[in-house]
Amino acid sequence: MRILVAEDDSRLLKSLVHIFQMNKFSVDGVDNGMDAFEYASSGEYDGLVLDIMMPGLDGIQVLRKLREQGVTTPALFLTARTEVQQRVEGLDAGADDYLPKPFSTDELLARVRAMLRRRDSFVPDLLRVGAETMNRSTYELSCNGKTAALSGKEFQVMELLMENPHIVLSTGQMISKIWGWDSDVDTSVVWVHISNLRKKLSLLAAPLRIRFIRGAGYVLEEDT
Numbered sequence: 001m002r003i004l005v006a007e008d009d010s011r012l013l014k015s016l017v018h019i020f021q022m023n024k025f026s027v028d029g030v031d032n033g034m035d036a037f038e039y040a041s042s043g044e045y046d047g048l049v050l051d052i053m054m055p056g057l058d059g060i061q062v063l064r065k066l067r068e069q070g071v072t073t074p075a076l077f078l079t080a081r082t083e084v085q086q087r088v089e090g091l092d093a094g095a096d097d098y099l100p101k102p103f104s105t106d107e108l109l110a111r112v113r114a115m116l117r118r119r120d121s122f123v124p125d126l127l128r129v130g131a132e133t134m135n136r137s138t139y140e141l142s143c144n145g146k147t148a149a150l151s152g153k154e155f156q157v158m159e160l161l162m163e164n165p166h167i168v169l170s171t172g173q174m175i176s177k178i179w180g181w182d183s184d185v186d187t188s189v190v191w192v193h194i195s196n197l198r199k200k201l202s203l204l205a206a207p208l209r210i211r212f213i214r215g216a217g218y219v220l221e222e223d224t
Contacts, residue, residue: 001116001159002026002044002177006036006059007051007078016049019105020112024139024152028180033057040066040073044177047116048075050095052086060086060093067094074115078103129165130222132206134158143206150200153178157193161210161220170217194218 003025007013013029020027028045030036034056040048050059057065063075077090077098090098096115099108127134132143139155141148150158156178160169171187179185194210201208207223 001046001156002028003047003049003112004036004039004045005029005049006031006033006054006062007049008032008054009051016108019108021152023109024155026156026178026180033059033062037062037065040071041069043071043073045073047112048073049078049112050075051078052090053080060089063090063095064093076111076115127159127162129162129220130207132162132201132204132208134162141200141204141206143201143204146204148200148204151196153193154196154200157190158197161218165220165222168213168216168219173217190218 001024003020005013005016005020005027007016007029008031010031013031017027017029028039030039031054033054036048036050036054036059037057039045040062048063050062052059054062059077063077066073066075074096075094077086077095079086079090079098079100097111099111127136132141134141134150134155136159139150139152141150141158157174160174160177171190174190175183175185175187194212198210201210209221209223211219211221213219
């Protein structure tokens with residue numbers, strides 16, 4: 001899952017990015033409304049976490065402009081406890097939820113997970129392709145009664161492949177979706193994670209393979 005966090009407090013922004021990364025999310029962080037609008041306009045995010053009070057455009061203006069453009073990405077507002085009217089305006093602008101500051105990490109994560117589950121395309125905790133299952137809560141792959149734990153980036157790569165079975169994904173698409181637009185990650189890093197996932201699929205005796213198509217990318221497909 002890829003999250004955009006927009007927060008003008010640099011220390012809080014750094015903490016939020018760290019929290020999401022530690023919980024297996026791919027996350028981009030920006031500190032102003034203009035960047036938040038530009039990034040979110042891509043439609044590549046699964047969820048938005050927006051501070052209301054930001055320079056350039058405030059969070060409510062950002063979300064209104066996104067909704068006017070037809071961007072339906074679910075959004076959660078971070079608000080000060082005194083911003084009652086802003087909360088109402090935020091919900092009216094198309095927000096899915098809000099969370100008053102200060103907040104606990106557990107509540108933030110629970111609200112974001114709930115927000116993502118309410119998307120038009122419901123996201124179950126268990127993702128299945130053929131006989132293989134991936135548990136989004138425990139970050140484990142299971143097949144034939146065996147289980148393998150995934151690292152954070154392995155989880156994100158496998159999640160992307162399992163959400164798009166039989167579809168060729170270029171390394172550029174994978175880097176953009178998982179590491180972010182501004183990342184300087186080399187394509188060899190993608191190859192390393194793919195190699196590790198192939199080993200784990202082999203250990204599970206899963207009837208799936210990640211095939212490389214020269215000049216195109218990677219595709220998850222069932223063995224025949």
